[in-house]
Amino acid sequence: xxxxxxxxxxxxxxxxxxxxxxxxxxxxxxxxxxxxxxxxxxxxxxxxxxxxxxxxxxxxxxxxxxxxxxxxxxxxxxxxxxxxxxxxxxxxxxxxxxxxxxxxxxxxxxxxxxxxxxxxxxxxxxxxxxxxxxxxxxxxxxxxxxxxxxxxxxxxxxxxxxxxxxxxxxxxxxxxxxxxxxxxxxxxxxxxxxxxxxxxxxxxxxxxxxxxxxxxxxxxxxxxxxxxxxxxxxxxxxxxxxxxxxxxxxxxxxxxxxxxxxxx
Amino acid sequence: xxxxxxxxxxxxxxxxxxxxxxxxxxxxxxxxxxxxxxxxxxxxxxxxxxxxxxxxxxxxxxxxxxxxxxxxxxxxxxxxxxxxxxxxxxxxxxxxxxxxxxxxxxxxxxxxxxxxxxxxxxxxxxxxxxxxxxxxxxxxxxxxxxxxxxxxxxxxxxxxxxxxxxxxxxxxxxxxxxxxxxxxxxxxxxxxxxxxxxxxxxxxxxxxxxxxxxxxxxxxxxxxxxxxxxxxxxxxxxxxxxx
Numbered sequence: 001x002x003x004x005x006x007x008x009x010x011x012x013x014x015x016x017x018x019x020x021x022x023x024x025x026x027x028x029x030x031x032x033x034x035x036x037x038x039x040x041x042x043x044x045x046x047x048x049x050x051x052x053x054x055x056x057x058x059x060x061x062x063x064x065x066x067x068x069x070x071x072x073x074x075x076x077x078x079x080x081x082x083x084x085x086x087x088x089x090x091x092x093x094x095x096x097x098x099x100x101x102x103x104x105x106x107x108x109x110x111x112x113x114x115x116x117x118x119x120x121x122x123x124x125x126x127x128x129x130x131x132x133x134x135x136x137x138x139x140x141x142x143x144x145x146x147x148x149x150x151x152x153x154x155x156x157x158x159x160x161x162x163x164x165x166x167x168x169x170x171x172x173x174x175x176x177x178x179x180x181x182x183x184x185x186x187x188x189x190x191x192x193x194x195x196x197x198x199x200x201x202x203x204x205x206x207x208x209x210x211x212x213x214x215x216x217x218x219x220x221x222x223x224x225x226x227x228x229x230x231x232x233x234x235x236x237x238x239x240x241x242x243x244x245x246x247x248x249x250x251x252x253x254x255x256x257x258x259x260x261x262x263x264x
Numbered sequence: 265x266x267x268x269x270x271x272x273x274x275x276x277x278x279x280x281x282x283x284x285x286x287x288x289x290x291x292x293x294x295x296x297x298x299x300x301x302x303x304x305x306x307x308x309x310x311x312x313x314x315x316x317x318x319x320x321x322x323x324x325x326x327x328x329x330x331x332x333x334x335x336x337x338x339x340x341x342x343x344x345x346x347x348x349x350x351x352x353x354x355x356x357x358x359x360x361x362x363x364x365x366x367x368x369x370x371x372x373x374x375x376x377x378x379x380x381x382x383x384x385x386x387x388x389x390x391x392x393x394x395x396x397x398x399x400x401x402x403x404x405x406x407x408x409x410x411x412x413x414x415x416x417x418x419x420x421x422x423x424x425x426x427x428x429x430x431x432x433x434x435x436x437x438x439x440x441x442x443x444x445x446x447x448x449x450x451x452x453x454x455x456x457x458x459x460x461x462x463x464x465x466x467x468x469x470x471x472x473x474x475x476x477x478x479x480x481x482x483x484x485x486x487x488x489x490x491x492x493x494x495x496x497x498x499x500x501x502x503x504x505x506x507x
Contacts (some may be wrong), residue, residue, distance in 0.1 A: 009472055099268075121464075162352050162353075163347040163349060163352040163353035164352060164353050164354055164355045164356075166328065166345075166347070166349070166353075167345070167354075167416065168352050168355075168366075168370070169328075170326060170344065170345055171367050171370040171371065171416075171419075171420060172370050172371070173364075173370050174364075181366070185283050185355075185357040186355070187357060187359070188357075
């Protein structure tokens with residue numbers, strides 16, 4: 001019964017992810033109108049065959065903006081998780097494996113960063129780096145490092161005293177070899193799960209930052225900013241808020257279900 | 265016969281902090297001056313209850329814990345170790361074949377094809393089949409896993425094998441098979457074995473000589489038959505009566 005539910009989560013999650021990936025990547029190939037093209041005659045055009053998601057307050061095609069926005073959200077989340085995981089693994093492995101003073105110093109810095117909500121921390125970095133797509137990736141990436149470092153550190157701490165590590169040490173393996181070849185593969189299962197959850201958090205964080213106007217800069221579309229722009233026209237053109245919202249929900253739901261199905 | 269390992273006045277102590285920030289360091293003496301030797305081709309049994317310092321002796325010989333006193337191993341002699349829990353001493357994310365090949369790589373075999381051939385040879389030596397190379401440790405039984413561990417321990421070409429409770433986690437029938445394998449390997453490779461156990465019954469048939477350890481001190485030493493029929497120390501009598 002339990003496994004059935006997990007399989008269901010897995011299939012549904014994978015299904016939604018495939019749908020979103022196809023939607024985003026096929027959408028970029030389709031001959032749609034440019035996401036930033038303004039046409040005053042199409043202002044608040046309702047959904048129709050020609051404009052399936054309708055048009056916004058500048059007469060821009062919402063479908064192509066949702067596709068473009070999902071694409072940039074997807075890429076930003078991917079970049080964020082990559083930075084977070086990469087440095088998280090390095091910091092977590094060093095602190096977990098060696099312990100001692102290195103551990104104390106790095107983990108206290110980690111705790112300090114961890115104590116801030118990641119969105120607040122990202123805001124801080126943005127104020128230093130200035131707004132923009134790459135800046136968002138860097139800011140969110142840094143904000144995401146501590147959570148990954150913590151997880152990797154825990155796994156290394158658990159593994160470093162196990163007999164198989166002693167065995168490798170006795171055979172003459174170097175510390176680097178033990179960390180990379182022997183222990184790291186054993187952390188991947190736990191890491192995969194946190195990567196999926198981290199991806200979700202990154203999607204939401206990027207959307208919130210764009211909503212606040214410090215993410216992707218106009219006129220380039222972003223799901224978060226589309227939502228914030230649509231606020232004023234909620235009754236006039238509900239489709240303006242509906243579709244970008246739906247795109248965020250589907251993206252988060254897909255990865256959320258997938259990570260659920262991997263949980264023990 | 266030559267001594268392969270001589271241990272003289274071995275002392276090990278562990279420091280641990282109690283009471284957090286304003287606490288103090290407590291020193292616990294685990295080994296209080298141990299002296300013994302192992303001769304070439306000899307199986308020496310090391311018996312004691314848990315906490316008596318058996319495993320610490322093994323760790324000190326392999327230089328895994330700081331110690332005082334002298335541990336002299338004959339020139340160029342390598343020591344390998346087999347651990348109690350064969351599940352924990354095999355990396356769960358690697359297939360048996362790559363575990364053996366990694367051990368070969370670390371022992372200096374840089375040629376990939378030769379590594380593969382030697383891994384196959386070793387898996388057959390410890391009484392498993394070629395197909396086991398493609399299994400993960402989790403897919404093997406406890407006895408099979410311990411065979412793989414023995415194979416990995418033999419790869420560096422050791423003259424001394426330290427076996428820390430190698431059969432304690434196994435069923436009685438499997439215990440007998442593993443002990444027989446160890447005995448055969450000892451003959452084939454001319455190994456000396458330091459056999460650590462808490463079980464006097466296992467040690468009796470397997471060892472040439474035995475040492476009984478209590479709270480970090482050797483209380484009795486001799487050949488099994490003599491120790492069993494005529495124990496000197498009270499602690500040995502106590503151990504024997506509990507069998």
